[in-house]
Amino acid sequence: MAPKSKATKAQGKAPEPPKQYPTIAAKLEAEYLASRPYQVLKDTKGLSSLTPGEQAAYANYRFLESGVWKTWSNAAQKEFLRIVEQQKIPQPLPKPGPFGKDWKGRDIGTYTLEEYSVYLQSQKDFQKLRRESAWFRERWSSLSNTEREEDSAELENERNRRKFLGQLRRKKMGKYEGDPVWDDVVPIPQDDGEGALAQIAYTEEYAEATGYLRAIMAAKEYSPRVLALTEHIITLNAAHYTVWLYRASTIFALKYSIGDELDWVNKVALRYQKNYQIWHHRQILVDHLYPSIAADPDAKQDLAISELAFMTLMFNADSKNYHVWSYRQYLVRKLNLFNEGELKSIEALLRSDVRNNSAWSHRFFIVFSNPETATPDSPATARDPKVSAAIIDRELAFAKAATYEAPQNPSPWNYIRGVLRKGGRDLKSEESFASEFANIEDGDVKSSHALDFLAEIWSEKKDIEKADKALRLLGDKYDPIRKNYWDWKRSDLKA
Numbered sequence: 001m002a003p004k005s006k007a008t009k010a011q012g013k014a015p016e017p018p019k020q021y022p023t024i025a026a027k028l029e030a031e032y033l034a035s036r037p038y039q040v041l042k043d044t045k046g047l048s049s050l051t052p053g054e055q056a057a058y059a060n061y062r063f064l065e066s067g068v069w070k071t072w073s074n075a076a077q078k079e080f081l082r083i084v085e086q087q088k089i090p091q092p093l094p095k096p097g098p099f100g101k102d103w104k105g106r107d108i109g110t111y112t113l114e115e116y117s118v119y120l121q122s123q124k125d126f127q128k129l130r131r132e133s134a135w136f137r138e139r140w141s142s143l144s145n146t147e148r149e150e151d152s153a154e155l156e157n158e159r160n161r162r163k164f165l166g167q168l169r170r171k172k173m174g175k176y177e178g179d180p181v182w183d184d185v186v187p188i189p190q191d192d193g194e195g196a197l198a199q200i201a202y203t204e205e206y207a208e209a210t211g212y213l214r215a216i217m218a219a220k221e222y223s224p225r226v227l228a229l230t231e232h233i234i235t236l237n238a239a240h241y242t243v244w245l246y247r248a249s250t251i252f253a254l255k256y257s258i259g260d261e262l263d264w265v266n267k268v269a270l271r272y273q274k275n276y277q278i279w280h281h282r283q284i285l286v287d288h289l290y291p292s293i294a295a296d297p298d299a300k301q302d303l304a305i306s307e308l309a310f311m312t313l314m315f316n317a318d319s320k321n322y323h324v325w326s327y328r329q330y331l332v333r334k335l336n337l338f339n340e341g342e343l344k345s346i347e348a349l350l351r352s353d354v355r356n357n358s359a360w361s362h363r364f365f366i367v368f369s370n371p372e373t374a375t376p377d378s379p380a381t382a383r384d385p386k387v388s389a390a391i392i393d394r395e396l397a398f399a400k401a402a403t404y405e406a407p408q409n410p411s412p413w414n415y416i417r418g419v420l421r422k423g424g425r426d427l428k429s430e431e432s433f434a435s436e437f438a439n440i441e442d443g444d445v446k447s448s449h450a451l452d453f454l455a456e457i458w459s460e461k462k463d464i465e466k467a468d469k470a471l472r473l474l475g476d477k478y479d480p481i482r483k484n485y486w487d488w489k490r491s492d493l494k495a
Contacts, residue, residue, distance in 0.1 A: 024116040025109030028096040035093040036061065057087045065092045129161055136161070140180055155180055174208040175232070181225060187211030188218065206236045217246055222253035231264075238272040244281045251285075258289045266310050273318055279327045286334060304335050308345070319349060325358045329365055338370035347398075354402050360411040367395060368422055383424040392423035400433060407437050407447035417453075428457045440469055448478040455489070464493050 021027035033040055038058040042050060050058065060083060063069045069080050099108035102119070111119060136158045143151065158180045166173030176182040189211050192199050202210070209232055216226055230247040233240060251261055262285060269278045286303070293299035308331075314324045332342060343366055349359040368374045368384065373391060378384045396419055402412040420427060434457070437450035445451055455470035468490055475486030 021113065023109060024111050024113055025096065025099065027113060032093050032096055035090045036065075038089065039092075057089060060084055060087060061089050061092070064089060125164075129164055133158065133161055136180065137183060140183070172204075175205065176208055176212050176229075182212060185212055185215050185219075188214035203236075206233070209233050209236065210240075213243065213246070222250040224254070226250045227254075227256070234268065238268065238275045239277055241277045241280075244277045248281060248284050248288075252288060258285050261285055262306075266313075269310075269314065270317070273314065273321060274323070276323050279323045283327060283330055286331070290334065300335055304331070304337060307331055315349065319353055319356055320358045322358070325362055328362060332366065333369075338366060338372065342366055350402065354406050355409050355411060357411045360415050364415065364418055367391065368418075380418065381421050384422050385424070387422055389423065392419055392425070395419045396430075403437070403447075407450065410449050413447075413449040413453060426460070427453065428461060431457050438470075440466065440473060445473070445478055448474060451478060459493060468493055 019030070021030065038054065038061045041054060042058050047055070047058070060080070063080065064084055069077055072080065096109075102108055108116070108119065136154070140148070140155075140158075148155070159178060162173050162178040162180075166178065176185075176187070187208065190202070190207065209229065213229060213233060216229065227247065227250055230243050230250070233243045234247075237243075250256075251258075262282065265278060265282055265285070269275070269282075272278060286307075289303070293303065311324055311328055314321055318324075332338060343363070346359050346363045346366065349356060350363070353359070364380070368378070368380070368387060369376075373387060375384050375386045378386075396416060399412040399415040399419065402409070403416070406412075416430065417427070420430065431454065434450045434453045437447040438445045438454055440451070440454075451470050451474055455467045455474070458464075458467035458470065471486045471490045471493070475483040475490075479486065
């Protein structure tokens with residue numbers, strides 16, 4: 001007979017795996033309800049359906065939650081806590097409040113447990129950095145400028161700390177908000193007025209920088225950090241004339257090197273070539289510098305050489321840059337550059353591009369505004385008896401040579417007209433020359449500008465038939481895009 005098997009010893013019940021919660025809100029809500037078992041029991045079964053023992057436990061739970069028991073005598077409190085322990089009533093947890101939203105607008109209550117753990121750690125790090133930053137601000141404000149310079153390492157640490165603060169709050173900290181050097185400045189925001197219809201959508205970087213500029217200007221501060229601020233704003237908007245003016249005032253107040261500023265302006269001008277404010281700033285700088293070098297020929301020559309060399313760089317990029325030509329006229333007047341060297345320089349530009357009307361205009365200025373050979377401030381279209389016949393002949397010869405090179409180029413034809421007026425000579429003195437480019441009898445017309453030139457000559461000579469024919473040819477064949485203009489000129493002949 002087989003031996004009876006021994007009864008298998010009952011094995012202990014395996015522990016239940018921890019509950020999984022989809023979100024932190026679900027976990028805290030479950031813990032909240034678990035801390036109120038008799039409240040849940042009452043809500044589920046109803047108060048009247050509870051046993052006497054459950055009703056007593058529910059009542060004690062309410063006493064415990066309300067805290068009224070703390071007003072009882074010591075003996076009553078001790079007895080109450082003994083009963084609570086006996087009935088295994090847990091300490092009620094507070095109702096989970098709203099979690100709020102994160103920087104992306106997401107409800108924090110929807111975080112997973114892992115995400116919430118990371119969030120809590122970031123909040124701890126954030127508060128720690130804020131305390132350290134507050135300590136730095138307090139200490140920094142008490143230091144002298146010399147002590148601050150010696151503590152540059154801690155300054156850099158604070159800059160990095162603020163970057164981290166911005167990262168933790170998921171909001172990029174502005175350049176000046178994040179720099180302790182600017183802590184003493186409260187920026188003044190742009191005020192477009194109430195109900196502005198067309199507010200400009202400035203970038204955050206630009207809005208912050210100009211906000212600090214307004215505060216600096218209101219305080220009338222002139223310091224090296226202002227130069228850095230204005231430089232930054234100019235890189236964002238080189239046409240901001242207020243910034244340029246305040247930068248100039250700061251440079252003069254600090255007695256900053258004009259040469260160094262011109263070197264910096266050179267870089268800006270090469271980057272923003274069609275900007276007027278840059279050249280006005282340059283003119284203000286030279287005006288400020290000039291009194292200190294007016295009695296020093298070598299210093300004036302050095303300035304002229306450096307300025308003309310830079311303008312050559314500008315012309316290499318755009319030989320018709322209006323702002324550069326305007327500045328060049330200013331510089332010629334300021335430094336009295338009405339000389340052969342300037343004339344040769346312009347000739348070189350015209351040799352490279354005979355159609356450069358700006359160069360033609362500047363040559364006219366150089367020749368007929370020279371105080372040594374022309375009447376100062378003489379109108380451009382007025383006869384100037386001070387200008388010698390030799391100069392008139394020279395300029396006519398120069399323009400004629402350019403006309404042979406490019407007959408259809410209007411610039412030398414206009415130049416010839418201007419030179420003749422300055423010399424007090426009639427257009428008909430150049431009839432033979434113009435006829436080389438336009439013969440209305442055989443229809444050989446090499447230049448519509450020559451035909452226009454001849455039409456005006458014949459009109460002055462009262463040869464109406466030839467003038468009318470020239471104008472008709474211009475409107476019908478050689479310049480039809482302006483036919484209405486030429487027809488008007490014809491009608492004016494008969495008036």
